[in-house]
Amino acid sequence: MQGKKTSESRTIMTDIVLPPDTNYHGTIFGGNVMAYIDKVASITAMRHCRRQVVTASSDSLDFLSPIRTGEAICLEGYVSWTHHTSMEIYVKVEAENLLTGERRLTSQAYLTFVALDDDGKPTTVPPVLPETEEERWNYKTAAERFEIRNKRRKLTKQRFKKEK
Template sequence: MEAKTVKQSRTINASLVLPSDTNNRGTIFGGNVMSYIDEVAAITAMRHSRRSVVTASTDSVDFITPANVGNSVCLEASVASVGRTSMEIFVKVISEDLFTGKRELTTTAFTTFVALDEKGNPTEVPGIIPETEEEKLLFETAPQRKKMRDERRKHNNDFVKNLRIDKMI
């Protein structure tokens, strides 16, 4: 399977922040941003693998500055690293005041997707070729994030074993 450049699957999507997207302070609901992130990241993963994908994890979503009603939010998603069947996708969200042109980094996120074959089983994905400085930084720091993901998954699995689901409130 031939490796692909990061730019071959990069996905960019812009949306207008409308009043129905915002809280009582006039800033976008975090849940809306998270939904946008999952969608643009999934498209990127499908573009890279040319397969159906499922979200395996959302490692982090960091809200840095708010996006206000009337702003645009532009999401840019790219493959940061790949495993045998998984793809780590980095998403950055930039808000823009459409009247002044002021742009701010609003949110960053790392998500992981798994590619599936026609029977719904995990299937191999192409490697990636980082070209820009940002792409190289994301690629070089991926092993540290994978280690943290693996540790978090182990702790979560241990925790989940102790949860009771036999009684509902």
Template sequence: MVEQRFIRESRTFKASHVLPPDTNNHNTLFGGKLMAHIDDVAALAAMKHARGPVVTASTDSVDFLQPIKVDYEVSLEAFVTWTHNTSMEVFVKIVAEELNTGTRAVCATSFLTFVAIGPNGRPTNVPKVVPETNEELFLHQSAAERAEARQQRRIRSKQLADLLGTRRPWEPID
């Protein structure tokens, strides 16, 4: 029997108050700070699904849609949308709320890939994921296309790494 889990079982939430030290000269949240929040909440969702340790394999996309300002609440919701043998695609939705008015907006979305790690330190199989809601079905049905794009991007990244090599600019060319 193939083990499976519902998407809802991996749903994870995180909220944070955006304070001045978290922001740039435009008084908006640093992109890198948001990316740290995204990786954190996505890893938790992946661990809930795998029921064990995971590593980030890739941040497939982070689309910044609207700025997140000082004194806003930034809320992140993450869940596993698709699984392969040892990997999981995790979707993160980022909503900002202006606390004085209650106005809310989706400010960013992100897809990440995690790999489950077994006791031997090697990748281990994960349960299949079962979508239920329209949102989950939409993300699940479009996941194979995103997985193919990830695979192609990974091939190109390896080619680029080979081309660039590890030589420092000041070292002589062999």
């Protein structure tokens, strides 16, 4: 299967944060940020494999800086690594002051998506070809994240079996 450049799946989304999107601190609800991340990652994954996809996992999400009412939320996602049927998607979230143009990193996440065939079964995905220095770094460090996810999943399954 021929590889696809990272730029072929890159997804960028921007929205303005309005009062209904925020908590009593005037900052965006964390759940809204999580939904945006999942949406961008879904589009990114589908662009890469041109198949239906499902979210398999989401790594921890740290909120580094709040996004306030009136600022823009800016998300950028791309496929950072692929396995046989799965894709790791990196999503960066920034806040933009629309009056000054200043941007700051507010969070970032790695999600895993699985491609599905017409019968809803996992199917192979094309390899990813990183292009920039950041993409190459994410690609090089992905195997370690993959192993951590697998260990976490196995431990969770074992614990769940014991609790039954």
